[in-house]
Amino acid sequence: MAKAWHSLSHIYAEEMKKPCIEADLVLTLIPLLESTDQEMLLHAGRAIGRICYDNRNLQEELVKVGVIPSLVRILTDYAESEPLVHVALLALYNLADLDSAKEALSMTKVAEQLVKQLRRAESHERLEIVFEVLQALAENDALKVQLVDAGVPEALSEILLRLQGSSQAEDMCIVKAASDLIVSLLLGGKKKGLLQARCIKHPEAAISLASILARHENSQGKDSLNSDSASLVSIIVFLTSLTCSVLPLSSDGNCLRMFQLGVIHQLLDVLEKQARSGDTSVQQAALSALQSLAVPVVSKVQLLEEGVAERIEALLRLESPPVQFKLLGTLRMLADGQADAAEILGQDPLLLNRLVQWCSVSDPSGICGEANRLLASILHHNRSQEVVKAIQAAQGVKHLVSMATSEHAAMQNEALTALAIASAIDLETLEESFKESQLVRSLHKLLRDDNTSPEVKYNSMGLLCRLLNSGDLRQEIEEDKIKDTLEQLCSHSNANVVKEAITTLQVLRGET
Numbered sequence: 001m002a003k004a005w006h007s008l009s010h011i012y013a014e015e016m017k018k019p020c021i022e023a024d025l026v027l028t029l030i031p032l033l034e035s036t037d038q039e040m041l042l043h044a045g046r047a048i049g050r051i052c053y054d055n056r057n058l059q060e061e062l063v064k065v066g067v068i069p070s071l072v073r074i075l076t077d078y079a080e081s082e083p084l085v086h087v088a089l090l091a092l093y094n095l096a097d098l099d100s101a102k103e104a105l106s107m108t109k110v111a112e113q114l115v116k117q118l119r120r121a122e123s124h125e126r127l128e129i130v131f132e133v134l135q136a137l138a139e140n141d142a143l144k145v146q147l148v149d150a151g152v153p154e155a156l157s158e159i160l161l162r163l164q165g166s167s168q169a170e171d172m173c174i175v176k177a178a179s180d181l182i183v184s185l186l187l188g189g190k191k192k193g194l195l196q197a198r199c200i201k202h203p204e205a206a207i208s209l210a211s212i213l214a215r216h217e218n219s220q221g222k223d224s225l226n227s228d229s230a231s232l233v234s235i236i237v238f239l240t241s242l243t244c245s246v247l248p249l250s251s252d253g254n255c256l257r258m259f260q261l262g263v264i265h266q267l268l269d270v271l272e273k274q275a276r277s278g279d280t281s282v283q284q285a286a287l288s289a290l291q292s293l294a295v296p297v298v299s300k301v302q303l304l305e306e307g308v309a310e311r312i313e314a315l316l317r318l319e320s321p322p323v324q325f326k327l328l329g330t331l332r333m334l335a336d337g338q339a340d341a342a343e344i345l346g347q348d349p350l351l352l353n354r355l356v357q358w359c360s361v362s363d364p365s366g367i368c369g370e371a372n373r374l375l376a377s378i379l380h381h382n383r384s385q386e387v388v389k390a391i392q393a394a395q396g397v398k399h400l401v402s403m404a405t406s407e408h409a410a411m412q413n414e415a416l417t418a419l420a421i422a423s424a425i426d427l428e429t430l431e432e433s434f435k436e437s438q439l440v441r442s443l444h445k446l447l448r449d450d451n452t453s454p455e456v457k458y459n460s461m462g463l464l465c466r467l468l469n470s471g472d473l474r475q476e477i478e479e480d481k482i483k484d485t486l487e488q489l490c491s492h493s494n495a496n497v498v499k500e501a502i503t504t505l506q507v508l509r510g511e512t
Helices: 002-008 014-022 025-034 038-052 056-064 067-077 082-095 099-105 110-120 124-137 141-150 152-163 169-186 193-201 203-220 227-250 252-260 263-277 280-293 297-305 308-315 321-335 339-346 349-359 367-381 385-393 397-403 409-436 439-448 454-467 471-479 482-489 495-508
Strands: none
Touching: 025 038, 025 067, 038 056, 038 067, 038 082, 056 067, 056 082, 056 099, 067 082, 067 099, 067 110, 082 099, 082 110, 082 124, 099 124, 110 124, 110 141, 110 152, 124 141, 124 169, 141 152, 141 169, 152 169, 263 280, 263 308, 280 321, 297 308, 297 321, 297 339, 308 321, 308 339, 321 339, 321 367, 339 367, 339 385, 349 367, 349 385, 367 385, 367 397, 367 409, 385 409, 397 409, 409 439, 409 454, 409 471, 439 454, 439 471, 439 482, 454 471, 454 482, 454 495, 471 482, 482 495
16 A cells, blocks of 8 residues: 555656546545554655646645645644655645635644744755745735744744855845745735734844844945845845834833944945935835934934934935935934934034025925924924024024914924024024014914914914014014904913913013
């Protein structure tokens, strides 16, 4: 009997397969996959695989009669038997493209077994087979969840770390395939959020991916980005961009580890290189990572100490609107809540002049709005008279007055708050610009307009209170009859607006 199965397991030629198929031999072989005899399992598995190779109808039939659980059982019960594992993996490889097979596999614990095989694999051939199976299964959302949850990304990152830096062609192919697979698992489809959940639970895996970027860049040098390494860097940058977005949520220590790995400067290096090659997708991913890292306070301090603000300012010279837009957003996040950052940015005449130029440009990229928001953020978080004077000298104040009357309430509030803080710091410096830009009239218009949001009305009155400290501006306020509008606002439906109207009237009348 064993010799018969052994003979069947060596069927190769098409003319030998045909009589086996016509005799329904495959269905006869299926029960043998439940055998505990390893030799029987091996020959039956090989015979089934060779008869069904490249025959979709038979493959579908196999799935229907329950071959999938049998194959997973072989992987589970005989995980250390290289021949049996090889047969089971080849069979899964041949079946994995079938939707019916994917559905059947989603009912098993195949993900756990594939993780075990990734970690046990000692040959490139074995890794390639497992990769092929995983790549096919990753096309199914339910299986993708299971693969991620079972730890496939972590197992792949271990392989990447082990082989990173190798110059052997086989190793480089494995690195590329593993990277592609991570991207397929974690960046595509409807389950992209799985990476974030996984990184929060297991930040060490995410950080290992970031370290790959640092190691790879350091080993390549700044000007030696060939096509293969560029592909790898692109993949790792995408992963780093998502990694950065969740590491701050898990702990400040993880953020600091990212800095210690040198990831920040590596991302900036990639930006510079990709700006020359024109790969905007990589640029966007690197910029997203930088923006995420600019959010936590611990990161802002570290970014300043690392001189990142200066490097970003230099990158602003790149003639790429999407890159410039995100760089401006990164600087704005860096200045948020950080007086030191605001002071550094606010005293850079080249940056301020560039911002003022962008504030005057009407373009679809959104750079004009982002430049205005950065100017407002610098004034808002700054505590230095020198910064107020520098922005006034760069003629940036008039743009913030215009921003206060924009169509977007969020931008209006940012401008009004920034101008109020700047007026508290150095109203004398700003007075002439306020008069030239007719700020008082603009504020009165906002207060009279029924469509103005309560928060904008509130902030407008807060700014008016600051302006009343100037004799000339007080006179404008009185001449424009803002007092009447304030009295009307005392009966506004919003309690905060009413309170601020009463306060502003008291300041106007000299009662406080």
